Amino acid sequence: MMNLPGAVDIAAVAPGSRDAGVAAHYGDPMREQRRLATEVGLVDRSNRGVLAVPGVERIGWLHTLTTQHLATLQAGQGTELLVLSPNGHVEQHAMVAEDGATTWLDTEPLMADELLAYLLKMRFFTQVDPAVVTADWALLSLVGPGAVEAAGRLGVTGLAEPDLLAVPGPKFAAGSLPGRPTTLYAVTPLPADGPYAGGWARRVPLGVDLLVPRAAMAQLVTASTDAGVAPAGLWAYEAIRVESRTPRVGLETDHRAIPAEVGLLGPAVHLDKGCYRGQETVARVHNLGRPPRRLVLLHLDGVVSDTPPDAGTPLTLDGRAVGFVGTAVRHHELGMVALAVLKRNVPDDAELRAGEFVAAIEP
Secondary structure: OOOOOOOEEHHHHOOOOOOOOOEEEOOOHHHHHHHHHHOOEEEEOOOOEEEEEEOOOHHHHHHHHOOOOOOOOOOOEEEEEEEEOOOOOEEEEEEEEEOOOEEEEEEOOOOHHHHHHHHHHOOOOOOOOOEEOOOOEEEEEEEOOOHHHHHHHOOOOOOOOOEEOOOOOOOOOOOOOOOOOOEEEEEEEOOOOOOOOOOEEEEEOOEEEEEEEHHHHHHHHHHHHHOOOEEEOHHHHHHHHHHOOOOOOOOOOOOOOOHHHOOOHHHHOOOOOOOOOOHHHHHHHHHHOOOOEEEEEEEEOOOOOOOOOOOOOEEEEOOEEEEEEEEEEEEOOOEEEEEEEEEOOOOOOOEEEEOOEEEEEEO
């Protein structure tokens, strides 16, 4: 965790949270949110798992194992991918960065070992050597509309806007999708003559991710402060993420979740790349055009309690279970809101209940 004045570890305010080990806030969560919404802040996300995949056959190998079209991934590019079960359920979501010698994957806290176990099981005689390197490398993020400018003040340039392909309609013509990742993120090395040698910056929708040696986190914090970038806690980041309707695996997914239900089809799934585990389910649901559930943004009344409901809280309609709450937060403008997964046939004007809370769907 970034050792800064006022830092409150998530473990101290949310015992049992998967995000233990990073700061929930630095004394003023609402102000930190506004900073991320209107300016830029540095968020410690060093609890994310980091895997390094070197080896001359790494890109083609990952292409065959995951949902993303990686065969043409080049140095200086990043994307997203999923690992699915044989039945097409989401097991892993990873962000990707390729530096020309290593493909880097960063995933949800506490999930890196599980992803590594799957990759090792599928290695066979392929020339790859995946490893969990979380102990040595840490991910931090510049978040907000000023993120790219702030990265420039740290000596990082060349971060073009993310390039996202549109999701094709059902029963599209085979071969009509470009043979490239559905999402492309610009990746550039961090200055090699300083403490961040070997690290990189990746432009993503919410800002700029920075992978740095864990031993250099303090230097990055100092450099960011000198560049006018103040820290913001993970609570602030999560509020911005919820507002943008960006899901997290393990919070907005359960054991039955499929990519089309939770907003991961576009950024992480190429629909015309050839076989991978779970492909049949993905294709069938897409061609039918009606995934059984959908990701929504809920407004919660907050009358009974000012503490957001826990992830996994059932959502009910007239006493009947119709979904569950994923991430619930207090937003600096929207009030108490949550991402949730609902049965598709629940109407937008339904009055739902999430435990003690009355919940309304944002159309």
